[in-house]
Amino acid sequence: xxxxNILEQLSSQxxxxxxxxxxxxxxxxRARTPLAAREIYDRMLKKYPNMSFDTVYRNxxxxxxxxxxxxxxxxxxxxxxxxxxxxxxxHHLVCLKCGGTWKLRACPLxxxxxVNTVPEDFKIxxxxxxxxxxxxxxxx
Ligand SMILES: [Zn+2]
Ligand SMILES: [Zn+2]
Numbered sequence: 001x002x003x004x005n006i007l008e009q010l011s012s013q014x015x016x017x018x019x020x021x022x023x024x025x026x027x028x029x030r031a032r033t034p035l036a037a038r039e040i041y042d043r044m045l046k047k048y049p050n051m052s053f054d055t056v057y058r059n060x061x062x063x064x065x066x067x068x069x070x071x072x073x074x075x076x077x078x079x080x081x082x083x084x085x086x087x088x089x090x091h092h093l094v095c096l097k098c099g100g101t102w103k104l105r106a107c108p109l110x111x112x113x114x115v116n117t118v119p120e121d122f123k124i125x126x127x128x129x130x131x132x133x134x135x136x137x138x139x140x
Pocket of ligand 1: 095096097098099100134135136137138
């Protein structure tokens with residue numbers, strides 16, 4: 001279902017639905033946590049062993065420009081990618097040691113009446129909120 005919606009969105013924006021882009025989307029749909037470009041590349045190689053990292057990176061950037069993919073900058077040099085699903089709004093817990101991420105269902109914007117204090121002529125389109133710490137494996 002999600003997959004079909006994204007394909008529709010892409011073709012309506014005149015984006016060519018190459019087999020490689022389709023595979024990239026499937027990888028992101030299957031991923032339970034945001035993936036680093038390298039991890040996505042490793043998974044792509046299983047199906048397209050001749051693919052270059054550059055191609056994967058370019059496709060990710062393109063999908064990001066089209067707002068199909070979110071690029072998350074939790075820590076410097078450790079970008080991760082996930083699908084941008086508006087019906088699945090969430091934030092992340094980020095482990096400072098291994099870089100692992102977990103979904104956080106709570107949203108600070110919902111609890112804090114922030115929206116009421118923003119000037120009327122300012123249109124909010126997005127926001128960021130991440131919680132950092134150590135996961136079970138990295139805690140000790
Ligand atoms: Zn960890
Ligand atoms: Zn939020």
